[in-house]
Amino acid sequence: MEYNFSEIEAKWQKYWDETKIFQTKEEALKKFYLLVMFAYPSGDIHMGHFRNYSVADVYGRKKMMEGYDLLFPFGWDAFGLPAEGAAIKAGIDPEHWTLGNIAVSSNTLKLLGIAFDWSREIRTCMPDYYKWTQWVFLQLFKSGLAYRKTSLANWCPVCKTVLANEQVSGGECWRCHNQVEKKEMEQWFVRITDYSQQLLDGLDTLDGWPENIKTMQRNWIGRSEGTEIDFQIEGTDKKVTVFTTRPDTVFGVTFMAMAPEHPLAKELVIGTEYEKDVLDYIKKSQLKTDIDRTSTVREKDGVFTGRYVINPLSGEKAQLWIGDYVLASYGTGVVMGVPAHDTRDFAFAKKYNVPIKVVINPKDHELNPEEMTDAYTEEGIMVNSGEFSGLPSPEGIVKVSEAVEKLGVGKRTVNYKLRDWLVSRQRYWGAPVPIVHCEHCGLVPVDEKDLPVLLPKGDIDFIPKGRSPLADCEEFMNTTCPKCGRPAKRDADTLDTFVCSSWYHIRYTDPHNDKMPFTKENADKWCPVDMYIGGSEHACMHLIYFRFVHKFLKDKGFLTSYEPATRLFNHGMVLDSKGEIMSKSKGNVVSPIKLMKEHGVDPTRLAMFFASPSEKEVLWSDAFIVGVKRFTSRFFNICSEKTKKNIGEIDFSKLTGEDKKFYVLIEKTVKKVSEDIDKFQYNTAISALMAFLNSAEKYSGNDDLLSYALKKAIMLIAPLAPHMAEELWSIAGEKESIFKAHWPTYDEEAVASELITMVIQIKGKVKAKIEVSPDMPEDEVKKIALEKVKIPECDVKKIIFVKGRLVNILI
């Protein structure tokens, strides 16, 4: 029988649709929540989506066959810049553009036969969803976690919008890759930093997350323990506080460097001879781009303020400088300069002739400041440090900190690199910030009963001008204050799309609720996500935000789980055959739709899976399809011809010879495929099925046994090639969907009883092989081995025996 894929695919997709087989069961007795990162509808589905969803689909279908009640939903992360880009370029309304793309992509996804529960589809750009995104924001606001602050925001001059720190990489905008500037603006922030420690601690509970993602998040949160120390400014009643992780070097402070943005910077020099130089320097450093500012290769520079600070421990004076290598946003914005023991301070001191004072010596020799070419940053013994001299530096860190606290000039403290989350955007296509600005009452949250704050439609000028397009829409802007009732203005900004995606996993548990974002009952029934599948590029963005929002909602009592997802799997990217990212501009895009139409969905899936393990990238080549097409057609032929509905019992103990071997093979294949799918190693699962097929075609024994084995093989291939498996299942006489069949078990006795090949080595080199049963006594195996290689027992020095593996004879 010919394998007519297009007919078979259409038939079974229709069947799945009509029988609603993939619709989530409400009772969920044995729940499994499988989640794929939802899609940005930028056009049609590409190979990356195809791989992501197919990999998840295999996993989900196997779970179904294992008897789990599966929640496997899909949706659209539908707000965001590209829709506005299309509006500007082509004059299309962003909503029209977005919904059009969703329609096209949904159709494609349905043709791909992914087992999504489409009845739970969500679209973040629709009022029934963003109403609740606004609700989430209001909870944050009411808890004091959403606040406005004027700050130097990352500003992308091309997208004309602000960006969160996470959206700037290497000084470039994550979307358009143009250089980001700094711009002073009043913005909405979310106090994610209140959760720094919780987000860090939570990682230790996430055993099912890849280590590299957890490491990236740990580094991103960037916890460091240290000590804050106050230095009095000479001749004033003011003091500056520094944060240091090396209080053991405090006696080596010869200068102090302050960030140009520090509130005291200007104040300290006003009216002095240093005023002009310092103000010029501050102005200059603000004009520098982030790339210049944060480049580690750039020569450090600074300007002297004419002021001195007093070291609270040594009583020594140190020069106070302004230097733009000091970050205002980390620690206290002031750094104590210890040239002898810090690389940056050393470079700075050398440039400006600041004294270098050694306070830590290596164990074996003494440092001479004049001869040093580099800072000594290792551990050592404290010197020139008063009562602390002679202490090993790790101990010094503790002792100096204690002294600082005792003197009342500082305290031990913890710092994090994590910054607050900037959530406002000066764009149209997003969820409006549900806040009213009232002259009398200040910032007033919109009443929950008045949500959503609808995004106005119609005549909106989308051209980016550096302020929100909504600001010009008077109809939208003019409102009344929910508190005092007087005329007031709406907030003109919209929320970052990462706010929309920070809670979508919970909305899926109750997607049509119009009274609440979700019920606690439903959230707790399904959450946490049991397996979350997506790319690793979101490690420090979405994957932190959604953990934060989940924890926040938990703390507010809206749900019970501490983490949104217990297991995470990152699939690799699909690249072109040269290893480059596929993009329209390069013209190297491979279309999954074209492949699917030409070869069928199942062969295309199999080719993708077989090409490489799922977590690795795959350099796509159409040649991958050749082998699996031969395989599918051979598999289809033998199964459609040799399976029978009724077969007699297979009694392993009565099998012999070829029959026994073949039976053991199918049982072993069940074990292998089951384990490999659980590990996302679909490539080896497929090769095990190929090896089985090779033997099945050669097998010429018992028809019942062959049919028994083939039906097991059909079930094994079902998650990987679902349409073909359904067809073969029905040809085999089965009436129900194969996805209602139970995932096959294997005969452990048979798998364990298989004859094993033992290797006979002489001095570690393979000389012969013997087949023995696994329970043959050691002495007997040794005897056979010696006979086999014709070595008399008297020549043997030693025999190494590894059960079930080998015999190594030393002579």
Add this chain to the structure above:
RNA sequence: GCCGAAGUGGCGGAAUAGGCAGACGCGCCGGUCUCAAAAACCGGUGGGAUUUAUCCCUUAUCGGUUCGAUUCCGAUCUUCGGCACCA
């Protein structure tokens, strides 16, 4: 610079609580079928030597531990990912 992962035939890749390196597939070579070709099927295929039922070499490179190392340890090289003046 720091942290992490990886390096296996012509290619994708398999095998690591240390135990037959190269499963499975692509490609290639030979064959069957055919007037011929394609498709399909069958056989062969890491490299080298050879007296061809034989031997040597081989998992980035060099060393170590071991009866035995792709797997463990150390050094070096390369590639990829992340962080990058975080005091």
